[in-house]
Amino acid sequence: MSAASPAPVVAQPLNLTSGQLPRWIEPATALGAAAVVAAVLLVLQNFNPALWLFLTGVCYLIAIGVGSGIVENRRKATDRVVRGLVVCAFVLAVAPLISTLWTVVAQGLRVLNWDFVTKVGGSVFDPNTLAVTNTPGALQAVVGTLIITGIAALISVPIGILAAVYLTEYALPNNPMRRMITFLVDVMTGIPSIVAGLFAFSFFALIVGPKAFSGFSASIALCVLMIPIVIRSTEEMIRLVPNELREASLALGVPRAATIIKVVLRTAASGIVTGVVLAVARVVGETAPIFIAASFTDNFNADPFNGPMQTLPVMAYTAYSFPGKDIEASQAQAWGAALLLVIVVVIFNLIARIVAKAFAPKSR
Numbered sequence: 001m002s003a004a005s006p007a008p009v010v011a012q013p014l015n016l017t018s019g020q021l022p023r024w025i026e027p028a029t030a031l032g033a034a035a036v037v038a039a040v041l042l043v044l045q046n047f048n049p050a051l052w053l054f055l056t057g058v059c060y061l062i063a064i065g066v067g068s069g070i071v072e073n074r075r076k077a078t079d080r081v082v083r084g085l086v087v088c089a090f091v092l093a094v095a096p097l098i099s100t101l102w103t104v105v106a107q108g109l110r111v112l113n114w115d116f117v118t119k120v121g122g123s124v125f126d127p128n129t130l131a132v133t134n135t136p137g138a139l140q141a142v143v144g145t146l147i148i149t150g151i152a153a154l155i156s157v158p159i160g161i162l163a164a165v166y167l168t169e170y171a172l173p174n175n176p177m178r179r180m181i182t183f184l185v186d187v188m189t190g191i192p193s194i195v196a197g198l199f200a201f202s203f204f205a206l207i208v209g210p211k212a213f214s215g216f217s218a219s220i221a222l223c224v225l226m227i228p229i230v231i232r233s234t235e236e237m238i239r240l241v242p243n244e245l246r247e248a249s250l251a252l253g254v255p256r257a258a259t260i261i262k263v264v265l266r267t268a269a270s271g272i273v274t275g276v277v278l279a280v281a282r283v284v285g286e287t288a289p290i291f292i293a294a295s296f297t298d299n300f301n302a303d304p305f306n307g308p309m310q311t312l313p314v315m316a317y318t319a320y321s322f323p324g325k326d327i328e329a330s331q332a333q334a335w336g337a338a339l340l341l342v343i344v345v346v347i348f349n350l351i352a353r354i355v356a357k358a359f360a361p362k363s364r
Contacts, residue, residue: 019071026064026080033059053095057088101342108339111136111332117340120300121333136333138340140300144309145344148215148294149284151304152222157276159223160230161265167231168238169260188228196224197289204293215304218294218311222283229282233275237268270359277352281345287313312341 037055041047061084068077121137163181171178200221204212241264249259265272295308296318316337323330 020076021068021071025067026084029063029067030056030060033063053091057084057091060084061088104335104338104342107332107335108342111336112339116336117142121298136329136336138312138315138333138337140298141310141312141315141337142340143300143302144215144294145284145311145313145341147302147304148218148222148290148309148311149280151216151219152226152283153276153280155219156223156226156230156279160227160276160279161234161272163227164231164234164238165260165265168235169256169264185228185231188224189232191224193221193225193286194288194292196221197292199224200289200293213293213295213308214306215294215301215309218290218309219304221289221293222286225283225286225289226279229279230276233279234268234272237271237275238264240271241267270356273359274352274356277348277355281348281352284348285313285341285345287317290314291317312337312344316341 034052034056037052037059038047041052041055061081064084065077065081068080116136116138118139119135119137120139121135163185167178167181171181197218200217201212203220204214204217245263245267246259249263250256254262290311291314294311294314296310296314297308298310301307301309316334319330319334319337
């Protein structure tokens with residue numbers, strides 16, 4: 001009897017692919033999770049925007065992870081969950097900024113107009129009716145902000161750029177002076193702004209007496225904050241200039257000073273100007289040092305060497321913290337000053353972008 005021949009083995013096709021969810025599944029899942037969570041909170045009569053966003057993120061991550069794990073595979077499910085965590089972290093980081101900006105714009109537009117920018121605010125007494133009327137106006141704050149910030153920039157920018165040139169072009173790495181300057185710059189970068197205000201006020205109080213409030217004193221306080229920023233940004237931009245440009249200039253017999261001015265600084269001009277403008281935008285919104293060094297006033301004062309001066313951040317703080325008899329008018333004044341300050345900062349940032357593009361080597 002012959003042995004039975006073995007049954008033929010049928011080769012099973014290898015499944016090298018897995019299911020794939022459609023592209024619209026992620027936004028659809030997010031919208032579905034938001035709708036379900038909102039419905040549940042409304043039924044429970046406990047709708048809170050922060051709680052709604054948090055529960056929506058949790059439900060979305062669970063739903064997309066489970067759905068991707070069933071249809072696709074564990075690797076893609078992990079990728080979708082991690083991507084969802086990144087998006088949730090981004091939303092958490094941007095939500096406070098958007099909420100603050102929306103509040104400032106919504107409240108500030110009620111009072112911000114041409115008269116608010118071009119008139120001096122204060123209280124007006126009518127002897128006929130014995131009524132005190134609060135007139136909104138921020139001209140004294142706008143002028144004070146520009147004067148104090150402009151003086152601080154005129155002092156800080158040359159000092160910062162020259163210090164950065166010394167650190168990058170002249171001082172050797174093991175130079176004790178270079179190490180000391182670098183250490184002091186690092187310390188000044190993290191110094192609290194209120195300490196700068198106390199330093200400026202104490203310094204001028206020793207010179208002119210206890211009533212040392214002035215715009216120039218506030219400018220010195222801002223210089224303490226601006227100089228390390230200008231030094232750091234300029235130093236980094238100069239380090240990006242290729243050494244070949246310096247060597248080629250020196251090989252042609254150009255003096256070192258002329259090489260730095262005409263080659264190094266011109267090549268790094270885009271980054272240097274951007275850093276300077278961003279440093280100005282950084283200090284223009286400071287409140288504590290200006291409040292201590294220059295105090296505040298409702299009167300128009302354009303003399304930085306005599307008497308208190310008003311600025312936009314201090315105006316917003318004092319109008320909201322120390323309101324007058326008409327609390328609503330004082331709060332409106334504060335929101336208008338805050339919105340005007342935001343507009344000024346945005347203008348400075350736009351100037352930085354335009355100047356950086358104009359001074360870029362490729363543009364020239």
